[in-house]
Amino acid sequence: MSNAVVLEVSGLSKRFGGIVALNNVSLKITKREIVGIIGPNGAGKTTLVNCVTGIYRPDSGKVFFLGEDITGKPPHLIALKGVARTWQKIRPFYNMSVIEAVTAGALLRTKDVLKAREEATEVLEFVGFPKSKFEMLGRNITLIEHKLVDLARAIATKPKLLFIDEVVAGLRPHEVDVIADVVRRVNREMGITLGVIEHVMRFVMSISDRIVVLHEGRLLTQGTPAEVARDPLVVEAYLGTKPV
Ligand SMILES: Nc1ncnc2c1ncn2[C@@H]1O[C@H](COP(=O)(O)OP(=O)(O)OP(=O)(O)O)[C@@H](O)[C@H]1O
Ligand SMILES: [Mg+2]
Incomplete structure (x- = not known):
């Protein structure tokens, strides 16, 4: 059961007026994984979490939690499910x-x-x-x-699955290390699967088993932290935007 799928997002899209915040995004998170979710400002990271947790209803696509279709369910119910x-x-x-x-x-x-x-x-x-x-x-x-x-x-x-959205933004380097330690223990000792949205690369690359990269609402690529860090597509996506 170690690679049981906790979350499956399939073909998820969300528009705000003329802005396509999520464009046909599909991804899986498996049990006890720490998945880093990165991408330049406006890539759709928070919108993804908002669609999974029921804050927003996606325009199309599905969200499955532990195999159950939770697409469009209210936030309270999704929280109760874990x-x-x-x-x-x-x-x-x-x-x-x-x-x-x-x-x-x-x-x-x-x-x-x-x-x-x-x-x-x-x-x-x-x-x-x-x-x-x-x-x-x-x-x-x-x-x-x-x-x-x-x-x-x-x-x-x-929770069985916890998303943390830019938890170290604004913190000093030694404070970032404190949070990194807490997040690792939440995963290892509590057994909670984690989705970690983050701009601070030192943090997200050091704690994640796998990294998913969003760019302009699309899933650009995914892989181990080392694979993603040397992927030319990722470098280009970040260089094309203002530094954060
Ligand atoms: N409630 C909303 N109404 C209108 N537009 C929105 C709304 N929420 C998000 N957007 C737009 O959708 C796009 C994706 O935003 P989102 O907040 O998901 O990006 P992000 O990857 O979390 O960015 P950041 O790293 O800056 O937090 C952006 O263009 C944003 O302006
Ligand atoms: Mg965000």
């Missing part, structure tokens, strides 16, 4: 505490608030969030702490 994501634009929770924010994730699977709070505590400890700051309000924590809370909230929903 697909979680973090958000590219951080959604600050200024007036909520850290522990409350993560408890909200755990409440997807239980109505018992105390149990959810215990689970949230465990997940925050797992991602290495400082215990002394569990009761702090969102407005008083740092950017990396926000990123850890967002990861913890997603993990607290007990």
Whole structure:
């Protein structure tokens, strides 16, 4: 079962007015893989995650999760089936505490608030969030702490597949290393399959088993990090855009 298909996207397309954000994209993610999803700005990476998680309904194509057709299903149902994501634009929770924010994730699977709070505590400890700051309000924590809370909230929903969308954007190099370590442990110790959308190449190339490259809504190529890094098509796609 080690190469069981967790996610299969088949011929997925999504337009916004005249913009073709996704153009006939097909790909698979197998159990326990870490798949890096890269591509220049506007390539369609976030739109892909939005179509898989039910935020957007694709214009055509299908999304299968563990063999089940989940195309066009509502986000809550897809989350219950076991697909979680973090958000590219951080959604600050200024007036909520850290522990409350993560408890909200755990409440997807239980109505018992105390149990959810215990689970949230465990997940925050797992991602290495400082215990002394569990009761702090969102407005008083740092950017990396926000990123850890967002990861913890997603993990607290007990996903089988987790998409993280530019989780290290804006972080310092040593903070990137902290997140890389957490993401590896989420995969290895929790057994969660991961889709990692990222511009920071050092990060995504070091943690991914496989890389998928999107460009102008199409799947440009895929392969191991080493194969993709030396692929002339990939170099050209990136050189054709402004540096990020
Ligand atoms: N809700 C929307 N309404 C209109 N256009 C959209 C919407 N969401 C995405 N787009 C457009 O679809 C294209 C793909 O956007 P998307 O956000 O998926 O790219 P991305 O690969 O995630 O880029 P980035 O690396 O900058 O986050 C872009 O041209 C974007 O402007
Ligand atoms: Mg994006």
